[in-house]
Amino acid sequence: KQEVTQIPAALSVPEGENLVLNCSFTDSAIYNLQWFRQDPGKGLTSLLLIQSSQREQTSGRLNASLDKSSGRSTLYIAASQPGDSATYLCAVTSGSNYQLIWGAGTKLIIKP
Amino acid sequence: NAGVMQNPRHLVRRRGQEARLRCSPMKGHSHVYWYRQLPEEGLKFMVYLQKENIIDESGMPKERFSAEFPKEGPSILRIQQVVRGDSAAYFCASSPELRYSETQYFGPGTRLLVL
Numbered sequence: 358k359q360e361v362t363q364i365p366a367a368l369s370v371p372e373g374e375n376l377v378l379n380c381s382f383t384d385s386a387i388y389n390l391q392w393f394r395q396d397p398g399k400g401l402t403s404l405l406l407i408q409s410s411q412r413e414q415t416s417g418r419l420n421a422s423l424d425k426s427s428g429r430s431t432l433y434i435a436a437s438q439p440g441d442s443a444t445y446l447c448a449v450t451s452g453s454n455y456q457l458i459w460g461a462g463t464k465l466i467i468k469p
Numbered sequence: 470n471a472g473v474m475q476n477p478r479h480l481v482r483r484r485g486q487e488a489r490l491r492c493s494p495m496k497g498h499s500h501v502y503w504y505r506q507l508p509e510e511g512l513k514f515m516v517y518l519q520k521e522n523i524i525d526e527s528g529m530p531k532e533r534f535s536a537e538f539p540k541e542g543p544s545i546l547r548i549q550q551v552v553r554g555d556s557a558a559y560f561c562a563s564s565p566e567l568r569y570s571e572t573q574y575f576g577p578g579t580r581l582l583v584l
Contacts, residue, residue, distance in 0.1 A: 361511070363511075398580070399577065400560065400575050400577035400578050401560065401575040401578075403572050403574075403575075406572050446512070448512075452525075453525075454517045454524055455564075456502060456525070457502070457504070457512070457514065457562075457573065458514070459504075459511035459512040460511050461509075461510055461511040462511055
C-alpha cells in the first residue's frame, strides 16, 4: 500500500532564505509526483508535476526533484517571500485509475 | 473555460441530516475524483467516476456515503445521517481523460461542518 510522508510538518524561516521541503513514498511504482500549494480555507494549486521518467522540474523560484528508486522528492524554494506562506502538499499518482495519494503536508511560514 | 466548480462552498448540518455536495467538472472533462481532507490531515481518495459510472469507490466509507455522476448535470457526493466525524473539506477534481501524465484540476472545495 502506497504511503506518502512529508517532513517537516511545519517550518518557519525568515524571508529571503532558501529552503527545502521533503516528501517520501513507500512504493516506487508511481506514474508521477506533484507538489501542490494550499492556502488556509482555500483550494489546491498545482505547482509542479514530475513524470516518473523525469528527475526534476522548475518553475520560477521553485525546483522539484524526484528520485523514484529511493522514493524521495524535494521541493526547493529559492529566496523565500512572505507570500510563499502556505501548506505544501506532495502527492503521487498510482493505481489503475491514477488516483492521487497524498502526504499530510508541510505548513510553511515565511517571516518578514 | 471555467474551472472546476463546487457548491456550496460551506455547508453546516446537524447530526442526522443529509449533506449533498455538488461538483461541476471543467468543460470537456469526463473523469471526476472526490477527495476528503480531515482537519490537519492530507487528502484521502474517496471515489472515481466517469459519466454514469462509478469506477472505483474503494476510498468511500461503506455506509452513508454515495456518489454519482449523471449523464447531465454535476457529480453529487451524498452523505446521509451525517456525524461530527464527517466534518471535513471535500475536494472534487476533474481530468479530460484517463492519463497519468495529466494533472487533475481541483475545485475550491466544500467545507462541511456537522454540529
